Amino acid sequence: MTQLTRLLALVLLITAASAAAREIRTWTSASGATIEAAYLEQQFDLVILQTTDGEKIKIRADRLSADDQRYLAELRQVRPPQRRSDDADDAPIPPALAELFGRRLINAKGQKVSTAVLAGKKIGLYFSASWCPPCRAFTPVLVNTYNQLKADAQPFEVVLVTSDQDAAAMRAYMRSYDMPWLAIPFGDKAIPALKRKYSISGIPALVIINDDAQTLSSDARSQVTSQGPKAYPTW
Numbered sequence: 001m002t003q004l005t006r007l008l009a010l011v012l013l014i015t016a017a018s019a020a021a022r023e024i025r026t027w028t029s030a031s032g033a034t035i036e037a038a039y040l041e042q043q044f045d046l047v048i049l050q051t052t053d054g055e056k057i058k059i060r061a062d063r064l065s066a067d068d069q070r071y072l073a074e075l076r077q078v079r080p081p082q083r084r085s086d087d088a089d090d091a092p093i094p095p096a097l098a099e100l101f102g103r104r105l106i107n108a109k110g111q112k113v114s115t116a117v118l119a120g121k122k123i124g125l126y127f128s129a130s131w132c133p134p135c136r137a138f139t140p141v142l143v144n145t146y147n148q149l150k151a152d153a154q155p156f157e158v159v160l161v162t163s164d165q166d167a168a169a170m171r172a173y174m175r176s177y178d179m180p181w182l183a184i185p186f187g188d189k190a191i192p193a194l195k196r197k198y199s200i201s202g203i204p205a206l207v208i209i210n211d212d213a214q215t216l217s218s219d220a221r222s223q224v225t226s227q228g229p230k231a232y233p234t235w
Contacts, residue, residue, distance in 0.1 A: 024052060028065040029153040039075065046117075047072065058117070063153055094119050096213035100197075101190055105159060105182040108174040113182055119211050121155040122235050124220060125194060126181075127205040129163035130173035135204040139177045141225060142206065146180060148229040156232065161194050162186060163203055208235045 027049060028034050037049035037057060047064065049057045061072055093103060093116045104112045126142065128135040142158070149156045158181035164170040167186035174183060184190050194200075198207050198218070206220040216235040217223060223231035 025071075027059075027068055029059070030063055030065060030150075031152045033153055039072075042072065042076070059153075060150070063150055092116060092119070094211040097123075097211055100194065100213055101159065101184060102188065104185070106185050107182055108171070108179055110171060117182075118157050118159070121157045121211060122216060122232070123209050123211065124156070124158040124181075125161055125198065125205075125207040125209065126158050127161045127163065127195065127198075127200050127203045127207075128173075129203060130169050130176075131164065132203050136177075138204045138221060138225065139179070141228070143178060143180065145224050145228050145231075149232055150180070152229070154229075154232055157181060159184060161191055161200075 024036055024038050026034050027037055035049070035051065035057070037051045040048045040050050040056070042048070042061065045061045047059050047061050049059065051057060061069060064072070093114065097115050097118050101115050101118075103115055105115055105117075107113055124142075124146075128139065130136070146156070146158055158179075160170075160174065160179065160181065160183035162170045162173075162183065164173060164186070170183065170186050173179075184194075198205075198215075200207075204221055206217075206224060207215065208217040208220045209215055220231065220235070223234065227234075
Protein backbone atom coordinates (compact mmCIF):
# COMPACT_ATOMS: atom_id res chain seq x y z
CA MET A 1 0.00 0.00 0.00
CA THR A 2 2.86 2.33 0.73
CA GLN A 3 4.21 2.01 -2.81
CA LEU A 4 0.72 2.47 -4.25
CA THR A 5 0.18 5.57 -2.12
CA ARG A 6 3.47 7.05 -3.29
CA LEU A 7 2.63 6.28 -6.90
CA LEU A 8 -0.76 7.94 -6.62
CA ALA A 9 0.81 10.98 -4.97
CA LEU A 10 3.36 11.26 -7.77
CA VAL A 11 0.65 10.99 -10.43
CA LEU A 12 -1.39 13.71 -8.72
CA LEU A 13 1.70 15.93 -8.45
CA ILE A 14 2.52 15.53 -12.15
CA THR A 15 -1.10 16.14 -13.13
CA ALA A 16 -1.23 19.29 -11.02
CA ALA A 17 2.03 20.56 -12.49
CA SER A 18 0.83 19.88 -16.03
CA ALA A 19 -2.39 21.76 -15.40
CA ALA A 20 -0.51 24.66 -13.85
CA ALA A 21 1.84 24.79 -16.81
CA ARG A 22 -1.09 25.24 -19.20
CA GLU A 23 -2.59 28.11 -17.24
CA ILE A 24 -2.46 31.59 -18.71
CA ARG A 25 -0.38 33.81 -16.46
CA THR A 26 1.48 37.09 -16.64
CA TRP A 27 5.16 36.74 -17.55
CA THR A 28 7.54 39.62 -16.93
CA SER A 29 10.89 40.25 -18.59
CA ALA A 30 13.91 41.54 -16.71
CA SER A 31 13.20 45.00 -18.16
CA GLY A 32 9.57 44.99 -16.95
CA ALA A 33 7.72 44.13 -20.18
CA THR A 34 4.77 41.77 -19.63
CA ILE A 35 2.86 39.20 -21.67
CA GLU A 36 -0.10 36.92 -20.99
CA ALA A 37 0.82 33.37 -21.97
CA ALA A 38 0.86 29.72 -20.93
CA TYR A 39 3.99 27.67 -20.33
CA LEU A 40 4.49 24.86 -22.85
CA GLU A 41 7.99 23.50 -22.25
CA GLN A 42 11.63 24.35 -21.60
CA GLN A 43 14.53 23.27 -23.82
CA PHE A 44 17.80 23.91 -22.00
CA ASP A 45 17.58 27.63 -21.13
CA LEU A 46 14.91 28.36 -23.76
CA VAL A 47 11.36 28.73 -22.42
CA ILE A 48 8.48 28.23 -24.86
CA LEU A 49 5.24 30.06 -24.11
CA GLN A 50 1.91 30.23 -25.95
CA THR A 51 -0.19 33.40 -26.03
CA THR A 52 -3.98 33.47 -25.83
CA ASP A 53 -4.19 33.72 -29.63
CA GLY A 54 -2.06 30.61 -30.09
CA GLU A 55 1.26 32.27 -30.98
CA LYS A 56 4.33 30.50 -29.65
CA ILE A 57 7.04 32.66 -28.13
CA LYS A 58 10.58 31.58 -27.22
CA ILE A 59 12.52 33.44 -24.55
CA ARG A 60 15.63 32.63 -22.56
CA ALA A 61 14.94 31.89 -18.91
CA ASP A 62 17.55 34.39 -17.75
CA ARG A 63 15.61 37.19 -19.46
CA LEU A 64 12.59 36.61 -17.21
CA SER A 65 11.89 38.17 -13.83
CA ALA A 66 13.04 36.56 -10.60
CA ASP A 67 9.45 35.52 -9.79
CA ASP A 68 9.08 33.84 -13.18
CA GLN A 69 12.39 32.04 -12.75
CA ARG A 70 11.22 30.71 -9.37
CA TYR A 71 7.99 29.54 -11.03
CA LEU A 72 10.01 27.70 -13.68
CA ALA A 73 12.18 26.10 -11.00
CA GLU A 74 9.05 24.69 -9.35
CA LEU A 75 7.88 23.26 -12.67
CA ARG A 76 11.28 21.72 -13.36
CA GLN A 77 11.06 19.65 -10.17
CA VAL A 78 8.37 17.59 -11.89
CA ARG A 79 8.92 18.37 -15.57
CA PRO A 80 12.66 18.72 -16.33
CA PRO A 81 13.66 20.70 -19.44
CA GLN A 82 13.46 18.63 -22.60
CA ARG A 83 16.50 18.06 -24.75
CA ARG A 84 15.81 18.07 -28.44
CA SER A 85 17.52 15.46 -30.58
CA ASP A 86 19.78 16.62 -33.38
CA ASP A 87 17.31 15.38 -35.97
CA ALA A 88 14.28 17.06 -34.40
CA ASP A 89 12.33 19.47 -36.56
CA ASP A 90 13.64 23.00 -36.12
CA ALA A 91 11.75 26.24 -36.26
CA PRO A 92 12.08 27.88 -39.68
CA ILE A 93 15.55 29.28 -40.36
CA PRO A 94 15.65 32.51 -42.39
CA PRO A 95 17.12 31.51 -45.77
CA ALA A 96 19.82 34.19 -45.67
CA LEU A 97 21.04 32.93 -42.29
CA ALA A 98 20.98 29.31 -43.40
CA GLU A 99 23.21 30.33 -46.30
CA LEU A 100 25.60 32.23 -44.02
CA PHE A 101 25.84 29.82 -41.08
CA GLY A 102 24.29 26.51 -42.05
CA ARG A 103 21.68 24.91 -39.78
CA ARG A 104 23.66 24.57 -36.55
CA LEU A 105 25.74 26.76 -34.28
CA ILE A 106 27.29 25.85 -30.94
CA ASN A 107 27.43 27.45 -27.51
CA ALA A 108 30.32 27.65 -25.04
CA LYS A 109 29.41 24.20 -23.69
CA GLY A 110 29.75 22.69 -27.14
CA GLN A 111 26.01 22.05 -27.44
CA LYS A 112 24.45 22.36 -30.88
CA VAL A 113 21.87 25.13 -31.29
CA SER A 114 19.61 25.69 -34.27
CA THR A 115 20.36 28.75 -36.38
CA ALA A 116 16.62 29.45 -36.08
CA VAL A 117 17.28 31.20 -32.73
CA LEU A 118 18.69 34.13 -34.73
CA ALA A 119 15.41 34.82 -36.52
CA GLY A 120 14.10 38.35 -36.01
CA LYS A 121 17.26 39.56 -34.29
CA LYS A 122 20.13 41.90 -34.94
CA ILE A 123 23.24 39.75 -35.10
CA GLY A 124 26.81 40.70 -34.25
CA LEU A 125 29.41 38.74 -36.20
CA TYR A 126 32.37 38.75 -33.83
CA PHE A 127 35.66 37.98 -35.57
CA SER A 128 38.08 37.18 -32.77
CA ALA A 129 40.70 34.79 -31.36
CA SER A 130 42.25 33.93 -28.01
CA TRP A 131 45.81 34.69 -29.18
CA CYS A 132 44.92 38.29 -30.11
CA PRO A 133 45.60 40.85 -27.30
CA PRO A 134 43.18 43.51 -28.68
CA CYS A 135 40.52 40.78 -28.86
CA ARG A 136 41.07 39.86 -25.22
CA ALA A 137 40.71 43.54 -24.31
CA PHE A 138 37.50 44.04 -26.31
CA THR A 139 35.73 40.79 -25.42
CA PRO A 140 34.78 41.82 -21.83
CA VAL A 141 33.32 45.06 -23.23
CA LEU A 142 31.20 43.11 -25.69
CA VAL A 143 30.13 40.60 -23.04
CA ASN A 144 28.96 43.44 -20.79
CA THR A 145 27.08 45.11 -23.66
CA TYR A 146 25.48 41.81 -24.66
CA ASN A 147 24.33 41.07 -21.12
CA GLN A 148 22.83 44.53 -20.70
CA LEU A 149 20.93 44.24 -23.99
CA LYS A 150 19.64 40.81 -22.95
CA ALA A 151 18.50 42.19 -19.60
CA ASP A 152 16.51 44.78 -21.54
CA ALA A 153 15.02 41.99 -23.71
CA GLN A 154 16.49 43.43 -26.90
CA PRO A 155 16.44 41.05 -29.90
CA PHE A 156 20.20 40.74 -30.21
CA GLU A 157 22.62 37.86 -30.60
CA VAL A 158 26.32 37.44 -31.24
CA VAL A 159 27.98 34.74 -33.32
CA LEU A 160 31.70 34.14 -32.80
CA VAL A 161 33.70 33.64 -35.99
CA THR A 162 36.96 32.26 -34.68
CA SER A 163 40.52 32.72 -35.89
CA ASP A 164 41.90 30.30 -33.30
CA GLN A 165 44.13 27.47 -34.44
CA ASP A 166 42.12 24.62 -32.95
CA ALA A 167 38.74 23.82 -31.43
CA ALA A 168 40.13 23.45 -27.90
CA ALA A 169 41.54 26.99 -27.96
CA MET A 170 38.23 28.37 -29.21
CA ARG A 171 36.22 26.59 -26.50
CA ALA A 172 38.67 27.66 -23.78
CA TYR A 173 38.44 31.27 -24.99
CA MET A 174 34.64 31.19 -24.87
CA ARG A 175 34.56 29.66 -21.40
CA SER A 176 37.29 31.78 -19.82
CA TYR A 177 35.58 35.01 -20.89
CA ASP A 178 32.07 33.75 -20.08
CA MET A 179 30.91 34.32 -23.62
CA PRO A 180 27.12 33.88 -23.44
CA TRP A 181 26.65 33.79 -27.18
CA LEU A 182 26.94 31.30 -30.02
CA ALA A 183 29.74 30.35 -32.39
CA ILE A 184 30.29 28.77 -35.76
CA PRO A 185 31.80 25.32 -35.15
CA PHE A 186 35.58 25.24 -35.53
CA GLY A 187 36.65 24.21 -39.01
CA ASP A 188 33.29 24.97 -40.59
CA LYS A 189 33.51 26.27 -44.16
CA ALA A 190 31.35 29.24 -43.11
CA ILE A 191 34.30 30.77 -41.22
CA PRO A 192 36.53 31.63 -44.20
CA ALA A 193 33.46 32.45 -46.27
CA LEU A 194 32.32 35.07 -43.75
CA LYS A 195 35.80 36.60 -43.55
CA ARG A 196 35.79 36.99 -47.32
CA LYS A 197 32.22 38.27 -47.51
CA TYR A 198 32.80 41.01 -44.93
CA SER A 199 36.40 41.78 -46.01
CA ILE A 200 37.90 41.06 -42.60
CA SER A 201 41.58 41.96 -42.70
CA GLY A 202 42.21 42.28 -38.96
CA ILE A 203 40.69 41.31 -35.63
CA PRO A 204 38.84 42.02 -33.47
CA ALA A 205 36.04 43.05 -35.79
CA LEU A 206 32.31 43.30 -35.11
CA VAL A 207 29.84 43.46 -37.99
CA ILE A 208 26.11 43.88 -37.30
CA ILE A 209 23.61 42.29 -39.68
CA ASN A 210 19.90 41.51 -39.63
CA ASP A 211 18.29 38.15 -40.33
CA ASP A 212 18.19 38.99 -44.04
CA ALA A 213 22.00 39.23 -43.89
CA GLN A 214 21.88 42.97 -44.62
CA THR A 215 24.77 44.88 -43.05
CA LEU A 216 23.64 47.36 -40.39
CA SER A 217 27.11 48.37 -39.20
CA SER A 218 30.56 47.38 -40.43
CA ASP A 219 32.40 49.11 -37.56
CA ALA A 220 30.39 48.11 -34.51
CA ARG A 221 33.56 47.46 -32.54
CA SER A 222 34.26 51.19 -32.21
CA GLN A 223 30.58 51.88 -31.49
CA VAL A 224 30.42 49.32 -28.68
CA THR A 225 33.74 50.53 -27.28
CA SER A 226 32.52 54.14 -27.06
CA GLN A 227 28.79 53.68 -26.44
CA GLY A 228 28.22 50.21 -25.04
CA PRO A 229 24.54 49.16 -25.25
CA LYS A 230 23.57 52.69 -26.33
CA ALA A 231 24.94 51.80 -29.76
CA TYR A 232 22.10 49.32 -30.32
CA PRO A 233 19.43 51.81 -31.54
CA THR A 234 21.80 53.07 -34.25
CA TRP A 235 21.95 49.65 -35.90
